[in-house]
Amino acid sequence: MTRKERYAFVLDYFKQHAPNAETELLYDNPYQLLVAVILSAQCTDKRVNMTTPAIFEEYPDVEALSHATFDDLFPLIRSISYPNNKTKHLIGMAKMVVEKFHGEIPMTVDELVELPGVGRKTANVITSVVDNQPNMAVDTHVFRVAARIGLTLNATTPLATEKQLLEFIPKELVHIAHHWLILHGRYICVARTPKCDECGLRPVCKYYQKNVKAGVKAIG
Template identity: 60%
Template sequence: MTTEERYRGIIGWFSENMPVAETELHYGSAYELLVATILSAQCTDKRVNMTTPALFERFPTPQVMAEASAEEIFPYIKSISYPNNKAKNLAAMARKLVDDFGGVVPDSVEELQKLPGVGRKTANVVGSVVFHREVMAVDTHVFRVSRRLGLTRNAKTPLQAEQQLTAHIPSSLLPKAHHWLILHGRYVCTARRPQCDTCGVRKWCRNPVVPAEKG
């Protein structure tokens, strides 16, 4: 099977079977998605969604958060992974967002990455979800699933995986494809026990797990 055939088959299956694919993070504005995405690093969306209601009630705008210290933010996110660092990043991010961008989340992936705590993945998530930028955010799920399926080859870093994926997936589908791969990795192609026997794209997968024979 050629790489083009693999991509065509997998994209076709997802297009037909998962026409709607969206982030599972709860948000009501670009600011809220930015905060939630920063918190989601090495943490589940479920945990983030349990945390953000109280956080956004206390810090409803960048201006309010910009006036807070990391110590004031910490109690609201203490159940999140790495709360100390993330509290510092949120405080610094809000201040820069207010000082340099007038409190308005920039719609440029490059500008987003100037904010503390915002790396390429976070910028791509916000850029694609809120501003419909045709970019591919690569998190741990996307990195793992794209490698297993054979969509990437010998990609050592998220950036290398992103470059390979964007080279083969139509640009208009990149934002949706990001969620296809995340959701597939979260619920089917899981890290420890991939559900290969029920996987819809198994026929195009380079590394399907062969189920053990019964009896």
């Protein structure tokens, strides 16, 4: 089976069987999405959504957030992962947006990555979701799932995964394919013990062929 055929099978499967998201990041505008995504590192969407309403009420836009002090903002972020870093990042991000980008969230990956707390993954999410740019954000789910299925070959970095995925996924499907991979990783192809018995990708999945099927054979 060629890689092209593998991609075709996977994309077709997802079109019909992609799981529904139980929770999504809540936001009303690019500013809110950027804040939410920065906060989402190593943290569930549900928990991010518990903290953002208070932040958005206190700081309704980047201008307001740029004037926040650490001691004001920290308590609102206290209950999620890395509150120290995230507090500094949010304030630094807001200051740079105001000072360098005239108060508008920049909409290119290169500019976004300049902002404190914004790495390539976050920049790809923002440009993809807000501006519909065909960018592939590679988080732990996308990285793991793509490798297991065999969509990537010897990809040891998120950037390598990103490039290989973009090479084979049609531009118009990049956005939705990203979502499919995330959801599949979150609910089926979970990190520790993936639910292969619930997964229709078994016929093409390298992980299943190599580990699970071999294991079953050894036991049976």
